[in-house]
Amino acid sequence: MARVMLIEDDHSVRESLRLSLGRSGHDVEVARTGEEGLRRMSAAPADIVVLDLMLPGLDGFEVCRRIRAGGPTPIVMLTARGDDLDVVSGLEAGADDYVVKPVRPRVLEARIRAVLRRGGPAAAAAPASAGPETHGDLTIDRGALTVVKAGVPITLPPTELRLLLELSAAYNQVFSRQQLLESVWELDFLGDSRLVDACVQRLRAKIEDVPARPRYIQTVRGFGYRFGPL
Template identity: 90%
Template sequence: MARVMLIEDDPSVREGLRLSLGRHGHDVEVARTGEDGLRRLLVAPADIVVLDLMLPGLDGFEVCRRIRAGGPTPIVMLTARGDDLDVVSGLEAGADDYVVKPVRPRVLEARIRAVLRRGGPATAAAAGQETYGELTIDRGALTVSKAGVPIVLPPMELRLLLELSAANSQVFSRQQLLESVWELDFLGDSRLVDACVQRLRTKIEDIPSRPRYIQTVRGFGYRFGPL
């Protein structure tokens, strides 16, 4: 099904997940450290990375940032806690989703399939090129540029931008975006939306803290401008 890079330092967890994901048809490459995982990804890129946050040496947050800086490879992070700063920090570093330890292999496999499905081409409301100030969105080619300079966006950030800009000035709640962009229902985590918006703003806004294109509607969600 997919080539999975699993970066996990705990040998029992690593082997258990390797066997389980292999039984589901995935081709699983394993790495014990972040440094080893990055080296292996350079030699043979993966379809998706499953990344433990608590790694010896180079920690999972930095590994996540380096993978994201190198391209749009989807990342599912493994975290020991689901309701603290680790989740937010991991999402802000570029992760697409997360699974809380102890990991149930069936849950992880379902998340992998969901992230890969969501990472496919987004459905545009109408094909064609649209210009908003300096920002140009080509729905047919699935490309974005600013002042003529191409902006490379990971699949989830591109899907979010396409969704918001398809209904200019319409306010979307976080739950609506989870359902339409992430394809998650009540089990979704609104932090996925907030972190993705934050990452997207750093790429398309002149001043991310004073956004022109993706505006926050306090107490509800987001809308696409521009102002």
């Protein structure tokens, strides 16, 4: 399966998740602090990180930012409650998904599988086209799963890449947040629209000249988003 880096300071939670994920076939590496987790990842990169937000010393938000700055490794964060500020802050820091404590192992395993699928060979949200697509100064190659802005390659984490591919595959089509949750996050129930909004915000920061005045990903108030370069 996958190599999972579990960063959790609570011994009972850490051991419970380590055992349950191990039984699911994952190779689980554990760390008690953010600093330890970053050191272990530097020595042996993980396929996915399960990260508690409330850590001693370097907190989970900063750990998330540092992992994201270093590359596209998927991150599922653990939060002690579904508090809006915690969830939004964690998503804005770069997490791909979240699970609220107390964690049910089956729920965490399902989220891990979904996040890993988004980063796998089938990451493209639409069939490969005959060649790269050019939208203004943005070039998208669905076959190679690459994005270039003004001649400079952009590295996108799997979820952000899938979101861009999904939106850009249907020029000017409006997608509701629920449609995007189903197609990009593979959540076939009424999921959390904050996942979509935070991912759009991170994606805009990378592909827009002025994220506050987006050219590529337009907000359709009260409904969702569309891709339509102005």
